[in-house]
Amino acid sequence: MISTSATLEQQTFAGGAASVRDLLRARRPRHGLPGAFYTDPDIYALDIAAIFEREWIFVGALCEIPKPGNFLTVTIGNSPIIVLRDRKGEVRAFFNTCRHRGFKLCDAAKGHTPALICPYHRWTYRLDGTLAHAKHMPEDFNPEEFPLVSVHVRTVGGTIYVCLADDPPDFAPYQEALTQQLAPHALEHAKVAFEADLVEYGNWKMVMENSRECYHCATGHDELMLTFLDIYDFANPDQATNIRSYWDKWETAGFGPSVSEGPTHRAVRLPLTGDARSMTMDGKIAVGRPLGQAPADAYGSLRWVHYPSTFNHCLNDYTVLIRMLPLGPEETLVTTKWLVDADAVEGRDYDLSNLLKVWTITNDQDKALVERNQAGVRSSGYRPGPYSPSLEAGVLKFVDWYCEKLDHHLDGLSRSPNRDGRSS
Structure with a gap:
């Protein structure tokens, strides 16, 4: 007979906050999540509300919107967002939704526009979000009452984050830390050499967990490991000295x-392996013009992650920015942006296929790993196993963070009034 706790570790989910709390409590310390957290539509909806509509979400790079009128768009959960530079050069973000009938204003992923014009009924918004024109409205219509709905936006070291919450978490500690870390990499003076979208048929948490460990790298990423130093080699005395x-x-x-x-x-x-100077198939520099500055003979990468939506690598010659956004309970959009110096010229300073090769192969390998893992956790025989204290410490930190955030959100729901005014 299967015990009650084992049953809860399976994917079956009855719905409701109490059931989610039961699943959270059923999780053994330092173990993985019950299967329902990777498959259930109700828990997915809870993830959107508790995580993606409340936390700071990575959008892209400042170099993608260098001038007034430049914009980029992204969809977070069910909410399309537009990020742009206004006429004063200030970075702004808005819900990409017309204040008239809710029509999605802009479908393009990025571009340039002097104003935001709704294609449906031609309501026109200035770049600061104020409504400039709405025809055929009554005399008492006041356009000042209908600006676009703003979204909180912050920048750090040439990267952009947004938060959909009315009262966002404090961004300052992260901003202070990453300002120092990113300063030498000059991402403000970069350009996107290439951008690729990849849909992984796995839950967003599965995608993040896969990115947080290199337990699988030796068997899963031959090409990456030609130059990529496994962080846990630090336990090796010779590597620790390096x-x-x-x-x-x-x-x-x-x-x-x-x-x-x-x-x-x-x-x-962390340094690269051996005498490698970049993450390429041969370990040689991919881009002739460096991106930013680095000490002499210091070849390696700044690796950084920010929950829940990004992990990145800054090398001496290029940067890879990777954004992960949920599309559904078992579907995640992974967007990779390769950044090079703004003055680098393709064909002269870099060969695009050489620049892309290692990370394109690695992303395809991760897609296959995530999708096979997703297939396994769907099984009624799935039971969460323990994490390796050394090789999966990053996964454990993320999963613990996720559980804490979800638990805090459920606390808020339990205190919120019902329609009759009583607490639930």
Whole structure:
């Protein structure tokens, strides 16, 4: 007979906050999540409300909107968002929804526009979100009452984040930490050399967990591991000396600490393997023009993650930004942006296929791993196993963070009044 706790670890979910709490409590310390957290539509809806509509979400790079009128769009949960520079050069974000009938204003992923014009009935908005024109409305219509709905937006080190919540979490600690870490990489003076979307048929948490460990790298990523130093080689005395020497070069050059960690992020500098100078198939530099500055003979990468939506790698010659956004209970959009120096010229300073190859292969491999893992957790025989204390410490940190956020959200729901005014 299967015990009650084992049953809860399966994917069956009865619905309701109490049931989610039962599932959270059924999770053993330092173990994975019950299967329902990767498959159930109601828990997915809870994830959108508790995580993606409340936390800071990575959008893209400032270099994608360099001038007034430049914009980029993204969809977070059910909410289309537009991020742009207004006429004063200020970065703004709005719900990409007309105030008339709710029509989606802009379908393009990015571009340039002097104003936001709704294609449905031609309501026209200035770049600061104010309504400039709405024809055939009554005399008492006041356009000042119908600006676009603003979204909180913050920038750090050439990257952009938005938060859909009315009262967003404090961004300052993360901003302070990453400002130091990203300063030498000059992402403000970059351009997107290429961008690729990949739909992974796995829950967004499965995608994030896969990105938080290299337990699988030796067997899952042959091409990446040609140059990628496994962080857990730090346990090897010779490798530890190599890492410490690399850190010393950056810190001596005045670039601040080589490791930064907070509740929602971790950033660490690590050298590449052997004499590699970039993450390429042959380990040679991919881009002739460096992106930013680095100490002499310090070849490696700044790796950083921010929950719930991004992990990234800044090398001396290029940067890879990876954004993960949920599309459904078992579907995640992974967007990769390769950044190079703004003055780098394709065909002269870099070969695009060479620049893309390692990460394109790695992303395809991760897609296959995630989808096979997703197939396994759907099984009625799935039981969450324990994490490796060393090789999966990053996964455990993320899962613990997720459980805490969900539990806090459920606390808020239990205190919210019902329609009759009583607490639920």
